[in-house]
Amino acid sequence: IVTDPRGRDGLLAPGRAPVRAGRLCRGAPPCLPGRRAYDGSVTAGGAVGLRELKGAIDGVLLRFLDEQRAEVASLDPSAAALVDEIARVVHAGGKRLRPAFCCLGHVAAGSPLGDAILRAAASLELLHTFAILHDDVMDRAEVRRGEPAAYRRLAAQRQASGERGDPLQFGTSVAVLAGDLAFTLSDTLLHRSGFAPERLAAAAVILHGMRIRAVAGQYLDLSGAGRAPADAGDVRRIARLKTAAYSVEGPL
Numbered sequence: 001i002v003t004d005p006r007g008r009d010g011l012l013a014p015g016r017a018p019v020r021a022g023r024l025c026r027g028a029p030p031c032l033p034g035r036r037a038y039d040g041s042v043t044a045g046g047a048v049g050l051r052e053l054k055g056a057i058d059g060v061l062l063r064f065l066d067e068q069r070a071e072v073a074s075l076d077p078s079a080a081a082l083v084d085e086i087a088r089v090v091h092a093g094g095k096r097l098r099p100a101f102c103c104l105g106h107v108a109a110g111s112p113l114g115d116a117i118l119r120a121a122a123s124l125e126l127l128h129t130f131a132i133l134h135d136d137v138m139d140r141a142e143v144r145r146g147e148p149a150a151y152r153r154l155a156a157q158r159q160a161s162g163e164r165g166d167p168l169q170f171g172t173s174v175a176v177l178a179g180d181l182a183f184t185l186s187d188t189l190l191h192r193s194g195f196a197p198e199r200l201a202a203a204a205v206i207l208h209g210m211r212i213r214a215v216a217g218q219y220l221d222l223s224g225a226g227r228a229p230a231d232a233g234d235v236r237r238i239a240r241l242k243t244a245a246y247s248v249e250g251p252l
Contacts, residue, residue, distance in 0.1 A: 050100065053113075057099045060122040061090055064189055085150055085178040086185070089129050093145035098124040101251035108252075116194035120203070123193070124251055126186035131214065131246075133179030137172055138222065151175035210250030217242025 065087045073080040099121035106117045135141070136149040143149060148156065155171030190207070191200060220238050224230055230238075 053100060053103060054096045056118050057096050057122050057125065058091070060118050060189075061125060062087075064119075064122070064185075065090070068185055068188075082174070082178045082181050085154070085174070086126070086129055086133075086182045089133065089144070089150060089178075090125060092147050094125070094128075096125060098128055098247055098251045101248055105252040119193035120190055120195065121251075123186045123190040126182050126189060127211075130179045130182040130186065133175050133182060135218070137175055138218075149175075150178065206250055210246050213241045213250075214246040217246075 065083055069080050069083040069087075072083050099118075102121035102124055103113060103117055106121075107113060111117070132144060133150055136144055137151050141149045142152060147153070151168075151171040151174070153171070154174045155167040158165075158170045159167035190203065193200070195203070217238050217240075220234075221242060224234065224238075
């Protein structure tokens with residue numbers, strides 16, 4: 001991230017000399033369902049502000065999820081609720097750190113921003129959506145991004161409907177299914193990004209490592225609950241697996 005001579009935080013384009021370090025995030029408002037998203041156009045070779053980058057990523061996600069909603073609805077209209085839940089979680093907030101790091105790594109390697117890298121980067125946000133949908137169930141979280149956690153919201157919706165069965169069990173099950181679908185759609189978006197097959201194969205190796213480390217870190221976190229306080233080495237190991245490898249190293 002650099003600040004150009006005009007004082008605007010942006011991504012360093014190939015061949016552009018940095019002026020000084022800038023901030024990673026701008027805190028741009030989220031792209032909400034029904035709100036017009038940034039159109040995703042990025043001029044190759046030019047500096048792109050982080051607000052525009054986040055908007056471009058959100059635009060990719062909005063269009064892709066609209067397409068996938070139509071496909072799922074063609075199977076059965078009611079099943080589209082799973083895609084709706086993914087879209088709701090995505091557009092409730094988030095800083096798009098993983099997509100940003102992915103784009104930074106691409107640009108740092110000397111390539112310009114374009115549609116392919118934006119789609120590949122956006123796939124990481126769907127992977128993250130899978131993780132938080134499942135994490136909230138495991139952690140019994142009440143709130144996510146200022147709104148009720150998905151499984152809680154879905155349970156309340158089920159209870160209000162008056163339909164039979166355990167509302168919490170229903171909400172938990174649907175949240176897990178939505179997470180599973182987000183994981184699948186993450187792969188789909190990456191493979192439809194437009195990169196050559198050999199580049200996708202190379203990316204798949206890194207992605208595999210990210211996923212394995214994140215799951216292992218989550219297991220260590222869960223299994224350590226209720227035990228004697230972890231030492232500094234254990235904490236660092238969990239942070240490295242669950243956070244650093246998944247949020248920074250892998251995306252870069």
